[in-house]
Amino acid sequence: MALGLVVLFLILLPWIVDKYSLQLIIYTMTYIMLALGFSLCWKGRLIRVDLAAYWAIGAYATGMLMTKAGWSYWPTILVGGLLAAIIAWGVGSLTIPRGGLVFFTFSMLVGLLIQQTLAASKSFGGWAGIESMPPPAIGSFVFKGKTEYYFLGLFLLGVNFVTYYLLYNSKIGRGWTAIGSGVGFAKSLGINVVRYRLSAVVLSSFFCAVSGSYLASYQMYIIPDSFGFHQSMMIQMFSLVGGLNNFLAGPVVGAAVMTFIPEYLKVTAEIEPILTAVVIILVIIFMPLGILGVVGKVWRSSLFVRNR
């Protein structure tokens, strides 16, 4: 019942909100896909700071294949995702056995390396990036309005969300939960920690690249500046603000809140990062489990639940 209402609301959404809000919603959906990837790795207590780089891989795969090779849009999503997964597998299998801190450091360095390489090499367009990409199309139906893109994004996000939901409720998801409550504990249960963590990293990289392809097709241009280290940290902030222990709903809430509120406050671009930073510190001190943590606490302590 509740699920049906949510789906109906999401389908009717483009006709409820204005064009500007719809654009923000489209950006929010790409952020949600990234933040879900971060939460997936955080479930296995791996902190990654390179998600924006895999975002860039997806975007560049789509951009290069569509403009230079003349492919249609749909196979490029898959190619970008697989490319990101392969790179993540290479990096992960080298660093994950060495522990969380080494993986953290290397994810940061690799993320910077990918961004710098894309920006520095002339064949990828340099700092100017790629522009004038054709819109995706099915047969003669061309995606050109915001509403069509909204439904494309909703489909991709839905696939991502359902995949993660099914995984979290399966054997492998319970394995990640066990690693999250203690590595030694997980090992004693006979869980191959390295392999479980590696699968989390590879899977989240795949969906990050899918999100990148979607972003590239919506913007129709890519510049390397938008995939920097700062973006990777913003993604972590979404998960942190939404709720670190809510692996599916946390990123959704966090990304929505942190995209819409600064946009409507309308502060200047120089001051906005300072406000964001202050918000991060306050959230860590006063709401360590994020918005959903506070909501859950209020819900549990309310009269309604106590009487049942």
Added chain:
Amino acid sequence: MIGGVYALVASGFTLILGVMKIFNFAQGQFYMLGAFVAYGVAVSLGLPYVVALIISILSMGLLGVLVYIGIIKWTYSGFFQTVMATFAFSTIAKQGSLLTFGYREKVLPAVVRGIIEVSNVTVPGGKLFIIFVAILVMVSLHYFLKLKVGTSMRAVAESMDVASLQGINPTRIFYLTMGIGCGLSGIAGGLIAPVFCASVLMGERIFIMALLVVAIGGMGSMTGALLASCVIGVVESFAYQFVGELNLVAIFILLAVIIYFRPGGLMGKPLPIPTAE
């Protein structure tokens, strides 16, 4: 030359990481602020350069302690939380100094002039001065860690609980570590200011390089940091001649090769890892 500066920033970083288990994102910003303090003291107030260097190391050490008291102490609930908190502070420092100083680069007049010639190789005196001071600071840091205070610092790095059982106050050691680590960044900034310019955006680049130094040299190893910063400084400069903008890629390839053959870095053994092992 640039290797000496990398070594200073990286050893401050690795000290804080080793003793406090905090991944200090703001290390590069302390370096940037140190350069600006040196500029302010030497140019605006007109004091001699040596005084400027000393003031930049002291003020950055004090700022580090203040950051620990003001921010990090309250967010010390987990590794990820401190990562986000130091990142937030580095954003505040960068944007704040952007608003105060602007994008304009500040140029400090060269302090040590003249060229020294050693059998066909000419070296500018200013760069030799940096190398000299960097080596001096590194050596004194090495002997400092052998003192009683330094020993208790290493004890805290090994295990906080056992150290406090031995009568060491970890909080005071944390203040000291934060002060020394950030002060090292500050003196690096003060050293680089007369050779390059002081700009707001210099903090991020140096932080990446310091991180590379720590990754190659081995986490928590001072000797490794010194060795790796020499290697990286040389490779970076040479690679720039051949591949230009892609010189970072050359360093990363070097890093991958080293990590493949020596997992703990050049000199290091792996630290006790703060996040779940």
